Amino acid sequence: MNVILFKLTLLLYLAATAGYLVYIISQQKPAGRVALGVAIAGFFFHTATIIVRYYEAGYAPVTNLHESLSFFAWALVGGYLYIHQRYKVKNLGAFATPIAALSMIASSTLPKKIIALPPVLKSYWLPIHAAVYFLAYGILGVAACAGIMYLIQERQIKKKKFGAFYQRLPSLEVLDAINYRCLTIGFPLLTIGILTGSLWAEQAWGAHWQWDPKETWSLVNWLFYAALLHERLAVGWRGRRAAIMAIIGLGALLFTFLGVSLLLKGLHTYAGWGV
């Protein structure tokens, strides 16, 4: 059942991506409205996918790469929809939905079989720790999208060369405000993620912190975003610098999420290919 829902979700995300691309090229408002509707429908079915899989598997579906990529896409679309209804900013969808669709495509190629959970993961911490992290990834992913849009738009205004994107992208101030908003939501989530992880580690492995690669990289990520937030509040790191940081930050997060699991061995490596 969850597989059918998953496929439906993927189709809807692809359709939303196509809709947003049509909208950004043609600038016809109906296309944007349809794309938004399809994205909302996709998010709805995605939520259903995750709930159904939770019941079918008996645990929170965030344990293997297939589930994680799907959950990341869900959080990204959720983050996008939240920012969209708050800022009513046009064409953010054309940047966010393709990433969600790609993540779902990657997820769909991976083994989907529900397997018995390793004993160490059987804990009420699993849904809390993992879900909080992915919510952070999702909202910080939106920040990176806004960052890319900011860099494109800023370059046009600074260089006084106005390309096709000039009319299509929102103002610098709105994009920067989105960046900040995502940071103020994403950073607390990262903090909660790292704290719950530490508490869980104490229960599961007997120590709060063991410097395994995932832990180390999570700390690096946290310090990175802490620095960005601090500089922003203290000396006003905004605009281009904040946009670049948001993009690098997402890169580092994705490395922690994918790279560390796949390339570096450590305590967290059960979250591998799911085989």
Next chain:
Amino acid sequence: MPDGASNLSIVLIGLNHETAPVEIRERLTFGGDRELPLTLIRKVSFVKEFIFLSTCNRVEVLMTTPDPASAEVEIKKVLTESNGIPLGEFERCLYIYHEEEAVKHLFRVAASLDSMVLGEPQILGQIKDAYRQATDQKTSGVILNRLLHKTFSVAKRVRTETGICSHAVSISFAAVELARKIFADLKGKRAMLIGAGEMAELASEHLISNGVAEIIVANRTLERAVELAQKFKGRAVSLDEIYDQLSKVDIIISSTGAPGVVIHYDNVKSVMRARKNRPLFLIDIAVPRDIDPRTNEIDNVYLYDIDDLKGIVELNKAERQKEARRAERIIEEEVIKFRYWLQALDITPIIVSLREKAEQIRLKECQKTLSSMGPLTPEQEKAVHVLTASIINKMLHDPITYLKGKSSREHKDTYLDFARQIFNLNGEPVDTEEE
């Protein structure tokens, strides 16, 4: 357009900024009397309906007439004699359009495709005024009423479906448009004018209408600064104080006549920390330039000089040209639609389509009833058809006789149009749109 039984032609006589020099245009004022041209044209016996449009860039008479040649001569006479313009000179500046060409011209004018500044919005308002005057004086009738309403909706369609009005084509508008791409909303933002020239004043007006919270004016002579500040309900400061303001304002428009640089790189660089890097938009419309060009290299500072803005205006003009081609297509389409309506203002097609409609309804209803009645003998079936057909004929007899009786009447267009509406006979769906 074939005038069919209506025997009326649509004619447009006029001149504009391209066909006539200002020496002619400025004399076509009828001594400043707005009523006079209407009174005079009304006396021309060949003109049935008319609208008189006069702006600083064009003078046009749109009319319906049974005798175009005579009407044209008379109109020319009215326009030249009462303004003291030699006829020969006047005729060289004129364009005269008939039927579809006249309709197309009117659509193009209203959509601002015929304006000096492509896409400027005022002309539509001016046409609306002219039409209001015509309806007040009852000089327009069923054809021109319809044509003008159609014109307003075509202009609206062009405005919403093409970008012909959406790119700033003046320096001050271009600056405001840029400001809106840097700052989401100009509400709550503060602007400073350094130097109180005319262009700075114009830009301030646009900024104010976009919601800028405060305008600070700095000028060499404080008196002028105070005067301008009062106009915008802002504050005046002396030229020495502008550096203190750098950390507080968001937009600066500089247009002093100073020979050297007024705002240096270091002036701006040093305030960015105090500003917490809030964006600063610098507009330098002075020649020689007031602001060091290198300030554009500072993060979150955007500097535009007069040439940059002119460049944007040129690009936008080209953009409007491109949009104008799409607008022309829309107009072609609407001219055809109008032609259908006009053709339908003829007595025979109305009677034919009225009969057709009745027959269609009759056949459909018969079919429904007969199929539910079960098997009937051919005689019975025939009787049903005869019965229904005679009801229809008796019903339609009076309206048709009435319409035929009006066919030679002066206001027959009104009756025909009314008949079409009452029986919903329009080829296209009933078009009730008003502006």
